[in-house]
Amino acid sequence: MQHASPMKDALDKTTVDLLPQSSLLGYARMSTDGQDLATQRTELLQAGCLHIFAERITSARRDRPELERLLDYLRAGDVVVVTRLDRLARSTHDLLDIAERLRLSKAGLLSLAEPWSDTTTPAGRMVLTVFAGIAEFERSLIAEHTRKSQEATRAHGVKFRPKPLLSSEQLSHSRVVVAPDGSDVRLLPQTERGSMAHFSLAPGAISKAVAHRTIEEIWFFLGGRGRIWRRLDEQEEVVDVYEGVSITIPTGTHFQFRSDSDKPLQAVAITMPPWPGEDEAYEVEGIW
Numbered sequence: 001m002q003h004a005s006p007m008k009d010a011l012d013k014t015t016v017d018l019l020p021q022s023s024l025l026g027y028a029r030m031s032t033d034g035q036d037l038a039t040q041r042t043e044l045l046q047a048g049c050l051h052i053f054a055e056r057i058t059s060a061r062r063d064r065p066e067l068e069r070l071l072d073y074l075r076a077g078d079v080v081v082v083t084r085l086d087r088l089a090r091s092t093h094d095l096l097d098i099a100e101r102l103r104l105s106k107a108g109l110l111s112l113a114e115p116w117s118d119t120t121t122p123a124g125r126m127v128l129t130v131f132a133g134i135a136e137f138e139r140s141l142i143a144e145h146t147r148k149s150q151e152a153t154r155a156h157g158v159k160f161r162p163k164p165l166l167s168s169e170q171l172s173h174s175r176v177v178v179a180p181d182g183s184d185v186r187l188l189p190q191t192e193r194g195s196m197a198h199f200s201l202a203p204g205a206i207s208k209a210v211a212h213r214t215i216e217e218i219w220f221f222l223g224g225r226g227r228i229w230r231r232l233d234e235q236e237e238v239v240d241v242y243e244g245v246s247i248t249i250p251t252g253t254h255f256q257f258r259s260d261s262d263k264p265l266q267a268v269a270i271t272m273p274p275w276p277g278e279d280e281a282y283e284v285e286g287i288w
Contacts, residue, residue: 023050026047026051028040028053028054028082029057043112044112047081053073080108080109085114099119179281180280180282182205200265203259203264206256206257209284211281213279215276215280217249219267219270220269225260227241229255229256231254232252256286256288
């Protein structure tokens with residue numbers, strides 16, 4: 001079926017003119033393996049599409065390779081044709097973004113199931129303009145509601161947490177401190193809920209026996225060989241530790257570790273919540 005060029009008012013600067021060499025380009029999308037693209041392809045071919053870009057991908061994905069290929073392939077005057085708008089866009093905001101990209105490319109949009117969205121006509125362009133206004137109005141309402149809710153919450157004495165910051169740390173540049181157990185520690189990034197550190201115990205060295213008052217930790221050993229003693233209530237054990245071994249140290253656990261090889265015993269520790277300060281650890285009686 002040939003897509004006829006619409007009559008256009010000479011003063012209308014928004015409607016796309018179909019050029020003689022322009023094409024109808026189809027886009028088809030299905031979300032799951034159980035669905036079939038054949039029906040969409042048939043409808044798009046019957047509508048006169050000369051080329052169809054099709055993909056099987058969920059609409060939740062932001063990256064849709066075939067859609068990007070289609071948008072890159074466009075020429076001025078081309079029209080993107082879909083069977084339904086939900087095959088093209090994930091949301092009203094997404095639809096408006098795609099429609100704007102088409103406008104900047106001097107291309108049009110047509111949905112076979114929703115002819116009111118035909119941006120090659122003044123009426124279709126007007127409908128999308130109204131949608132854009134509604135979307136902007138919704139965003140302003142949400143922003144205003146959020147602001148008023150925060151003001152009311154603050155009035156009741158509730159403090160908002162600062163926004164989390166993205167951080168990174170190179171191990172070789174980290175500051176080295178001595179832990180309460182005597183090992184060398186390099187402090188790594190932390191968040192509000194936890195911190196990370198790299199620690200090393202010299203070959204043949206034995207740490208002090210300590211316990212933690214409020215925190216718990218997970219250790220992952222990176223190198224060397226040794227042993228660690230842990231005691232919590234009625235539980236007590238000594239385990240071998242080496243590269244690839246992971247252990248937990250619950251709050252209140254008495255522990256002591258040693259390096260038994262000719263290489264430092266090294267591990268990364270996750271501390272939850274973050275390490276609170278020097279008074280967190282206290283010495284206890286160990287076994288070495």
